[in-house]
Structure formats: C-alpha cells, structure tokens
Amino acid sequence: MYRIRFHGRGGQGMKTASRILGTACFLAGFEVQDAPRYGAERRGAPIFAYVRAGQAPIRERGIIRRPDLVVVADPTLVPIPAAGVLVGLDTHSLLLINSRETPQIWKGRLNCAGPVICFHPHSETRERSELPFVGTASAAAAARLLGFVELSHLEQAVQQELAGLDDPIVDKNLAIARRAHEQMAALEGRVREGEEASAHAYQIPDWIELPFEEARVSAPVIHAGLTSEAVPTGLWRTLRPVIDYDRCNRCWWVCSAFCPDGAIRVADGLPVIDYEHCKGCLVCMAQCPPHAIAALPEEEAAP
C-alpha cells in the first residue's frame, strides 16, 4: 500500500489535492482511501490530508504514521512542530517541498535521512493569482512520483473533483496539473511502498498509568488572555496585511474594531498590526475606508 500525506495551510487546497490524487489512483484501478484532517478554525492554520492506495481493500485508517511520500505545499510549515510535517519520515520516505531552494539545503537543514525533492509550481510568485492552485500542482506532482497514474487519469480526476467550477478555472487547474506532472517526469515512479507493521517483532508501546491529579491541575482550564498571547497564530498567515500610513486617514477605529483577533491596536492615533497574532484573514483590508491596507504574500513581505 502507498501512503501519501499532504501538508499545507487551510485555504491552499490540501483536501482538494488529496481528492484529486485519490480519484486519479482510483481511476488507475487502485483501491483508495482519502481524507482531510482539520479543526474548527482553519484558514491559514496547518492542516493535512492523506491518501492511501493499494491493490487490496484498505482497512487501515486515520493519520499516516509512516508515509512513503510527504508533500509540503507551504515550506513555512516545516519548522512548526504542530504541523507535524516530518513525523514518521525514514530513509525510504520521499519529501517533496514546494520551495525555490535546493534539496541539498533542505537535507542539511532538516538532517533528513531520506530523499528530498524541491518543486516550484509557480513560474513567478508575484503571479499571486496562481497561489490558490498549489493544491492541484501538489496532487499532480505526487501522481507522477507514484508512477502508476496516467496523465489522462490525472486530467479526469481534476475535472471530476473541480466539477461545478467555471470552465476557465478548471482549464487553468488542468494546465497547472500538466505542468507539475511534466516537472516531475525524471522522477516518475520514485515512491517506494514502506514495510507493513509486523507482529513478529514490534516495539512495545510505552504505556503509563495516568496518575490522579487534583482538579486544580487536571481540569481543562486555560487562562485566556495571556495564553492566546503565547500561541503565535501569526504563523498561520499566508498573506500579510500591510498598512500604508500615507493613505491611512487616521479614522483610528475601523480596522482595529473589525479585526476578529484583536490583533490591531491603535497607538498615537495610528493602527499597528501585531504580526505575532494576525492570521492574515484580511478583514481589515476589506473594511479599510481609504483602502490603505495591502496584502503581500508572506514569503515576500519584509519581517
């Protein structure tokens, strides 16, 4: 059985990516299981989705512990422990990262035992309109790396999964899928199936006896204000709102009042964005009366 995990941020199309790849594998005659995993508040937050494909019916479920292929649509997720991008990677696992950097740099940075491949589906990052298509590109690249998915299966899968969208959008996705598929041509079929867990010799789980602890400790209470401050939700941001203070008319309240995360304070009559906690929802940009707020892709924005 092949086990593939997609990592990205809410809004980058990871669920769609898993479905395109799942459908493509299914059309190629494989048994398939695919699923997304996310929580309540997800745009920009780390999410993952996974695909299992094999010749026999699939009974294994849930998170993939030992992936054969990990696709990272957003390289800024790698250092975030909660994203779990590197969990379960071993020497056989292939790591495909959407990055302009080289595999050598990533291998060194991550001290990674297995092979690393970098791909960059966008001709130019400045072409911001292409950012939302990273999911389709990821699915297409993964399909080529698996090797058994024909281009026609991939195209049919894109059409099937995007049915209901306007034709130009579907066409653009198809073009992006073909390009990513082509980019991986030299690496076709590089994904290797991992070994199945054996009951002969297995690692005994380190179960513990949970001790009783007083409710003062064991009740699920969090002290809201400062706890929220301790969680850097700014890491969820893909687009950064930037205030042009020359255009800001110092209304002093609109962006600040509409910010759902209380991440804009007003100091000396000027709004100041707290980038540690701004999730990049861009409500402020939509609300700003003089249009003084612009959105920049996070990887380009000055820190």
Place this chain on the structure above:
Amino acid sequence: MTRQLITGNGAAAWGARLARADYVPAFPITPQTEIIETLAAWIERAEMPGRLVTLESEHSMLTAAGAAAATGVRVFTATSSQGLLYAMEMLYTVAGWRAPFVLVNVSRGLATPLTLEPDHNDVLAARDCGFLQIHCATCQEVLDNLLIAYRLAEDQRVRLPVIVNLDGFYLSFTREPVDLPEPEEVDAFLPPFEARDIAFRASMPESQAVAVLGGSPYSYFRYESHLAALNGLGVYETAGAAFGEHFGRAYAPLDCYRCEDAEICYLMIGSFATKARVAVDSLRAAGQAVGLVRPRLLRPFPGEPLRKALLGKRGVAVIDQNLSFGMGGVLHAELASALYGQPQAPVLTSFVAGLGGRDIAPEELFEIARIAREAADNGVAPPPRLLYTEDELRELRTLQTLARVERNELGEA
C-alpha cells in the same frame, strides 16, 4: 450499480435518498453537516423528492422527526455528539410513540473539553432510550445499513426508531470505494413504507404523550417497547440476510473475522475495528490464532450471538472507545453480563482507547493481544488499561505549561 469514492457522510445521504425519505428535519453540527447539506442540494435541484426543513435545535428536530413519522411518512434525520444530547429528552419521548424512522449519528466525543473527533460516549448515552443502534465500520456499511435500518424500524414486530452510527472523520470525511445500488434495486429490497395504523393527521387529533399514573400501566408500555427492541435481533438477521440476496453483501448482528479457530478475540465497535482487522492478519501471519468480533447491532444487545461466538475462546480483549466515569468501558461491562456464569467463558481484558479520536497504533493492538493471551494463561485479568503513552503525557505537560502562563506571570506558579 456504480463503484465510486464516497465519504461516510455521502453514503448516509445516499442511503436517505435511495430509501426515498419523504421528510428530513435538519440542524447542522460538525461532523454531520455535510449529510444535510448534500440532501438539501439534491432536494433543491429536484434530484430527490421530499421535503427538508431546518429546525431551530436538535430538540425540535427530533420532535419534528417523531411527529412526521407518526403520520406514516418515511423520515430521515441526522445529528452528532452535543446535538444528540440536546435532543435526549425527545429521543426517549418519540421512541415511546412507536413511530419508526432512522436517525444517523456521526460520533464525536462529548464536552468537556470540547472536541470534534470521534468516540462513542455520545451514541452510548442514547443506549437506553428505545432507539435501536447499528454501528458501522466502513462507508459501504453506512449506506447498506441505512436501508436495512428502515426495514428494521418499520417491521411490525419492532416499530421503533433506529440510530445508524458512523464515526466522525474516520468515516464521515473519509472517502472509500462504495457500490452505489440502482434505485430500482433498492426499491425491490425496501418497498414504500406501509404505515397501516400509523396515521396521525391534524384533522384527527390523537395524543402521543399519554400520561399514566400508578406504575402498572407505565410498566406495561415500557416493557412492550423492550420486547419490541428484543425482536429487533431476529428482524435484523432476516433483513441483513435478505440484503445479501439482493446485493451480494449480507449483514449479521456480529461481524466475525477469522474467529472460528481463534483463541483470542478483539471485541470492538465502529470504524477503528478495521484497524484491528489488519492486526488480526498480521498476528495470523506471525502464527497467532487471533480473531475479531465486531457487534454491528448494539441495541438490541446481541447476547446470544456473542455467547455463540465467544464461549470456548480463551480470551477476549474488549477495546472500548468510550468511558463511563467511575465504571470503565461500557462494552466490557455489557459483554461480561452476557457471559457471566456461562460454561467455558473466556477471560475478559478491558482496554479504553481512541477517546476523542486518539489513534490506535498497530503495535498497541499486538500488545493488547499479548496481554489478553497472558491473562488467559494465568486465568486472571489485569486491571483495565487506558492506552496512553509517556510521550503523550509529555506533550500534555507542555500544553498545561502554556495554559498556566497567566498563573505563572502573576507569580502564583
């Protein structure tokens, strides 16, 4: 018949559509919402006849479901977790009306703390309300058992509402290949609802909420519901076998996998049981006689089938994806009551696992089988075990540290 990738939620919606549900009272809740969204879209586009009405709460939704069922139409509704509990008063009430319909519950752990991922404390809270319960392990089983559920609910020997349960995320949002039967094939298996005397009409008022004082009439009505629920076992067996004749997939109250010559069996319900199935194959490959018993039907409780399957086995590892505070795993206690005092009863070991969707690793299932075998060898069961590792506790300590930031900053440590 076509084979497609469909989620558990999609399979539930298809089940309602193929059953030709006339009326769908609805209220959204994660991870169930997709079911009613799918049905709403079909009804909106006139791809499905029938009527969908959004209510202002699950309590009202269940009231509407029971009231509509009492008019003799075919009713489908769905909820999850907190929603099921919010409707709890009406679950008991409408079951007593003896008006049949089908409710899908998409299992999700209960607050507090709040979660979205599955365990079975929600549906087990509805254990004693009079609804029969079918527990599914695959998306295919969700679709098929929805159709069986209508046969079960509407049977004259039963006439009780039925809950079809599927796990949130692991089935609800997970796509698997599902054989989608043709509507005519389904019609042949599930004919239109013959309502007979179920004919409540606004023009002919009748009271469903009869008050009886003195325990005697009360006992009669309650016990009659119990007897009807017990009849559900035989009716499910017949309907499940008939389903096999129509579609080639037969269903029994228990799903027994490689049990015949097994010495040790896992006992679980729900989608996590397919993980145990994989573990059974691995253990068999390693030369160990292990099997899996998975009750599909939980109400009525399949006591006799369980005795038949398990008496003579050496050990049974009960894996409960639920926790009754102050008692332990619910299935363990129910199975013990079914086997108590019986000759050749196996040694039962109790494990609590998968709370709030916590994963169960293959190694953990191997170790559970080893412990169950050891208990059988010694004739003594170890204390119940929560599957929880040292790493998990370490991660929890990090969260606790974070949760106490304020306390620390205020100098209270």
